[in-house]
Amino acid sequence: MSDFKLTLYGLSTDPQELAEGIIETYGEDYDAALGDFTAERVGETVEVVAKNVAKGDMRVLREDLYRDFGDEDGTMMIRAASGSGSQWYSTDLDEDD
Numbered sequence: 001m002s003d004f005k006l007t008l009y010g011l012s013t014d015p016q017e018l019a020e021g022i023i024e025t026y027g028e029d030y031d032a033a034l035g036d037f038t039a040e041r042v043g044e045t046v047e048v049v050a051k052n053v054a055k056g057d058m059r060v061l062r063e064d065l066y067r068d069f070g071d072e073d074g075t076m077m078i079r080a081a082s083g084s085g086s087q088w089y090s091t092d093l094d095e096d097d
Contacts, residue, residue, distance in 0.1 A: 003084045004058045004091070006048040008065065010075040015041040018069060022048060025068060026061065051084075059093040 011018060022039035023032055030037035036051040048065075050058060062078050070076050081088035 001052045001054060002082050003049065003051045004053060004055070005081045005083070005088050006050075006058065006062060006065065007042075007079045007081070008046040008048070008069075008076060009044070009079070010077045011044065011046070012071040012073065012075055013069075015044060015046050019046045021069065022046065022065070026064070030061075055082075055091075055093060062093060 008018065019039040019041050023037075027033070027037055030050050030053070032038070037049070039046055039048045048061075050061065058080065062080065065078060066076070080091050080093045082091040083089050
């Protein structure tokens with residue numbers, strides 16, 4: 001189990017509203033009440049951090065985010081990273097460990 005961060009960019013919706021919608025939609029599943037799942041606006045992006053989860057869970061979350069919050073013109077993109085704190089490293093969620 002690892003910590004993962006998904007950065008959503010190229011947004012056509014308000015980042016603050018998107019972050020709130022993500023917490024409302026997925027927060028209970030990922031223990032947001034315990035601080036293990038956050039979605040925050042960072043400039044014109046949204047950063048979603050999930051702690052102590054499997055890579056497969058983040059792959060499913062990424063797919064769900066595209067399905068539930070992706071825009072019609074397909075400009076929203078999601079970049080994945082693993083790590084913690086200020087040390088995040090790009091990761092390929094589709095690659096087997």
